[in-house]
Amino acid sequence: MPKNDYLCGWKTINRPEEQDMILEKIERLKAEVAGLTAATAEEAEALRIKYLGKKGALSELMAEFRQVAAEEKKTVGMKLNELKALAQERINQVRQSAESASEVSDGDLDLTRTPYPIPLGTRHPLTVVRNTIVDIFSRLGFTLAEGPEVEDDWHVYSSMNFAPDHPARDMQDTFFVESRPDVILRSHTSSVQSRVMERQQPPIRVICPGRVYRNEAISARAHCFFHQVEGLYVDKDVSFADLKQVLLLFAREMFGPDTKIRLRPSYFPFTEPSAEMDISCHLCGGRGCSFCKHTGWVEILGCGMVDPAVLDANGIDSTIYKGYAFGMGIERITNLKYQVKDLRMFSENDARFLAEFQAAN
Numbered sequence: 001m002p003k004n005d006y007l008c009g010w011k012t013i014n015r016p017e018e019q020d021m022i023l024e025k026i027e028r029l030k031a032e033v034a035g036l037t038a039a040t041a042e043e044a045e046a047l048r049i050k051y052l053g054k055k056g057a058l059s060e061l062m063a064e065f066r067q068v069a070a071e072e073k074k075t076v077g078m079k080l081n082e083l084k085a086l087a088q089e090r091i092n093q094v095r096q097s098a099e100s101a102s103e104v105s106d107g108d109l110d111l112t113r114t115p116y117p118i119p120l121g122t123r124h125p126l127t128v129v130r131n132t133i134v135d136i137f138s139r140l141g142f143t144l145a146e147g148p149e150v151e152d153d154w155h156v157y158s159s160m161n162f163a164p165d166h167p168a169r170d171m172q173d174t175f176f177v178e179s180r181p182d183v184i185l186r187s188h189t190s191s192v193q194s195r196v197m198e199r200q201q202p203p204i205r206v207i208c209p210g211r212v213y214r215n216e217a218i219s220a221r222a223h224c225f226f227h228q229v230e231g232l233y234v235d236k237d238v239s240f241a242d243l244k245q246v247l248l249l250f251a252r253e254m255f256g257p258d259t260k261i262r263l264r265p266s267y268f269p270f271t272e273p274s275a276e277m278d279i280s281c282h283l284c285g286g287r288g289c290s291f292c293k294h295t296g297w298v299e300i301l302g303c304g305m306v307d308p309a310v311l312d313a314n315g316i317d318s319t320i321y322k323g324y325a326f327g328m329g330i331e332r333i334t335n336l337k338y339q340v341k342d343l344r345m346f347s348e349n350d351a352r353f354l355a356e357f358q359a360a361n
């Protein structure tokens with residue numbers, strides 16, 4: 001670099017042909033950098049030092065740049081910055097590909113692996129609805145309780161006040177183990193009521209989702225297994241009005257704020273009085289349509305005040321405590337919400353069916 005300009009007292013000294021030389025160098029280096037390759041991480045590091053290191057090609061150019069005439073600094077500076085960015089980017093690329101190449105040696109390259117990205121799945125509609133139900137009741141102070149699917153007669157029937165020969169048992173025929181007749185698959189989640197009460201004194205406020213089994217021929221409207229959610233509240237001074245209020249709130253959260261409910265007298269061995277709850281048909285708004293069979297109402301759950309015999313059988317003093325309970329089928333609620341026509345679709349695992357619930361996820 002000519003130093004004589006210091007003698008003249010000028011700040012910058014480069015003559016136009018020297019500036020052209022710097023620009024030429026920049027262009028040459030750009031082309032060089034663009035073609036860099038490295039087989040190993042060490043080679044990539046050597047390239048970094050060569051171009052971007054303290055004594056590297058770019059530092060040299062910076063030193064020359066300081067000599068460039070002020071009016072040319074902007075143009076040359078921009079070119080220099082471009083070169084620096086390019087060099088950094090290229091050397092990073094080269095290092096990354098050298099590193100990943102060394103991670104996969106020929107020996108463990110899995111050629112059977114799909115080259116296509118595996119798409120993110122969606123939650124099963126029954127899971128979505130179960131989570132919504134549990135969420136609504138959690139906000140009302142209910143906690144989650146679970147029990148075994150492989151149960152015994154006591155928890156499924158006897159402790160729930162089903163007399164040994166009562167015809168209510170036939171309505172919930174399940175699967176038995178031949179060599180151990182006492183072992184059965186639970187036919188309803190009401191068995192979890194018994195499981196909770198036998199180990200906990202009131203106040204009890206639980207919500208129990210789970211799979212249940214019934215000995216039924218499989219069709220569009222019945223399956224040998226399905227899912228239920230059970231609710232149980234036991235405390236002093238629990239009334240039917242409390243039950244009704246909680247269920248109304250649930251129905252409105254689940255199906256919309258205009259939903260109406262109606263309770264019809266019914267029979268379950270474990271509740272007295274017992275009721276079945278209908279909601280106003282949310283498809284026709286209660287006016288009547290083919291979905292609600294032109295009644296304006298659709299049934300969604302069973303409920304009632306816990307029979308004192310159930311409390312006593314499960315170690316809770318029925319002279320002090322009262323309770324309410326309810327149980328609903330998750331498939332049923334899902335059908336109402338999404339109009340799934342055939343129960344079998346829930347367990348066929350057809351990805352096209354499941355993908356339809358993307359928005360619900």
Ligand code: DAH
Pocket residue numbers: 187188189190230231268271301302303304325326327328
């Ligand atoms: N366990 C009943 C069934 O599977 C549903 C049910 C009805 C549960 C009334 C309850 C209840 O807790 O109070 O059909």
